[in-house]
Amino acid sequence: MLTILYRGPLASCDYDCPYCPFAKRRDTPEQLRADRAALERFCAWVEGQDRELSILFTPWGEGLVRSWYRRALVTLSRLPQVRRVAIQTNLSCRTGWLADADRDAVALWCTYHPGQTPHDRFLTKATELTALGVRFSVGVVGLPEHLEAARRLRTELPDSVYLWVNAAEGHEYTDADAADWIGIDPLFAFSRHPHPTRGRACRTGDTVVSVDGDGTVRRCHFVPEELGNLYDGSFEQALRPRPCPLDVCDCHIGYVHAEQLPLYDVFAGGVLERIPSEAVWLPLASLGTPADGRR
Numbered sequence: 001m002l003t004i005l006y007r008g009p010l011a012s013c014d015y016d017c018p019y020c021p022f023a024k025r026r027d028t029p030e031q032l033r034a035d036r037a038a039l040e041r042f043c044a045w046v047e048g049q050d051r052e053l054s055i056l057f058t059p060w061g062e063g064l065v066r067s068w069y070r071r072a073l074v075t076l077s078r079l080p081q082v083r084r085v086a087i088q089t090n091l092s093c094r095t096g097w098l099a100d101a102d103r104d105a106v107a108l109w110c111t112y113h114p115g116q117t118p119h120d121r122f123l124t125k126a127t128e129l130t131a132l133g134v135r136f137s138v139g140v141v142g143l144p145e146h147l148e149a150a151r152r153l154r155t156e157l158p159d160s161v162y163l164w165v166n167a168a169e170g171h172e173y174t175d176a177d178a179a180d181w182i183g184i185d186p187l188f189a190f191s192r193h194p195h196p197t198r199g200r201a202c203r204t205g206d207t208v209v210s211v212d213g214d215g216t217v218r219r220c221h222f223v224p225e226e227l228g229n230l231y232d233g234s235f236e237q238a239l240r241p242r243p244c245p246l247d248v249c250d251c252h253i254g255y256v257h258a259e260q261l262p263l264y265d266v267f268a269g270g271v272l273e274r275i276p277s278e279a280v281w282l283p284l285a286s287l288g289t290p291a292d293g294r295r
């Protein structure tokens with residue numbers, strides 16, 4: 001199976017988070033048309049494939065407010081060769097369209113941004129996903145000002161829904177700080193520190209690749225070296241096991257594929273949408289959070 005992380009030229013977002021590392025701009029109509037055409041070209045390529053595929057959309061901006069991303073998830077989820085199709089989203093879009101998707105294949109990686117959307121509105125969207133039977137995870141950026149909002153959300157989400165915490169870029173966590181976040185996300189330790197990766201085995205460039213809107217294939221979003229192009233098939237001959245050329249990897253969509261870490265076992269069946277296996281998550285969820293935030 002080949003896993004593809006697709007990121008087209010879309011950069012517009014309906015949120016303006018000050019901590020977001022992604023580019024913020026308002027896409028012009030021409031840019032939106034280019035993004036739509038690129039996504040439709042990618043979907044046509046997927047439809048013509050015989051191999052088994054898993055796909056994660058990782059747009060710079062918010063994709064699900066655009067009809068072509070919603071349509072792509074529905075269409076791709078119904079293809080027999082697509083095992084999973086997921087997208088990173090702030091969940092500001094409506095959810096009813098997911099009723100047309102294959103719920104065994106579609107999934108959402110949702111991020112809650114306190115200050116950008118009311119708590120009750122986000123929780124309502126999550127409740128709608130549960131009612132629709134859609135697989136999803138929820139997460140927050142681990143900034144001190146988000147701690148109470150994250151605790152509240154954890155108490156109100158079902159235990160079966162994993163709430164992950166991303167270490168904030170450039171933020172140092174004391175052991176006491178980390179303990180607060182581990183009380184919400186027992187897997188926070190994987191995000192707390194960057195992982196040394198230079199020279200170590202990684203699945204990217206072999207069974208996992210990154211694809212941009214022009215079809216340029218790279219091993220991942222963080223290594224600029226090109227492996228070829230998706231549409232002329234030139235990337236195929238470059239697929240092979242290869243060590244990581246970077247000193248560290250500090251983003252989940254990168255280090256989840258590192259062979260030195262046990263995350264393919266931790267997230268078995270839910271690597272793309274960041275959902276731990278029930279064998280891992282339910283025992284952790286049953287432990288509850290510390291006394292000041294116990295549910």
